[in-house]
Amino acid sequence: MNKKIDGLKQAIEMLQGLDLAAQQSLIAEIARKDPEMAIKLKQNLVTFDDLKYLTVAMMKRLLQDIDLDVLGLALRGASKEVTDHLLNMFSTNMKRDVEDYLKGKPRPLSEVLEAQKKIMDVVIRLRDKGEIVLSKDKSERYV
Known part of the structure; x- marks a missing residue:
């Protein structure tokens, strides 16, 4: 069975398990390597x-x-x-x-x-x- 994994959704779910400070720190680190992904995460992340x-x-x-x-x-x-x-x-x-x-x-x-x-x-x-x-x-x- 070939099941597609939605990486953005998985990343958001993991971020939502963190406190706000940890979320912000991790997104800042992601932004250094992939600014576009950091923007997508911020847009979809509920804080x-x-x-x-x-x-x-x-x-x-x-x-x-x-x-x-x-x-x-x-x-x-x-x-x-x-x-x-x-x-x-x-x-x-x-x-x-x-x-x-x-x-x-x-x-x-x-x-x-x-x-x-x-x-x-x-x-x-x-x-x-x-x-x-x-x-x-x-x-x-x-x-």
Whole structure:
């Protein structure tokens, strides 16, 4: 049986198993040897930073599968842009709850990265099922 292997897909799946710093480091190394491949990987790789492209409806769908405490912990390692974008979608009470998790006692970076990975696993599953779209094309509107 001659089965074709999709190398790009395999590379993306491997990268998604790494934390953000390791992803960026590996893509930078790939870019030195094959800039075109690095661009393809970046275009297809979903990162925690891509949550800034979620709409309110998509965020509601995501929250059906994740707990607020996991989200609050994950946001400790997120950019201000992502954190602000997500917090601005929440009701006052929900926003307060997430902010409480953000301001809680210090937690190990490994816990923050694990929370981000849990969220991204759900995001990728929902994206693959077509339930959410992470489009970097700001001219495209999703309804």
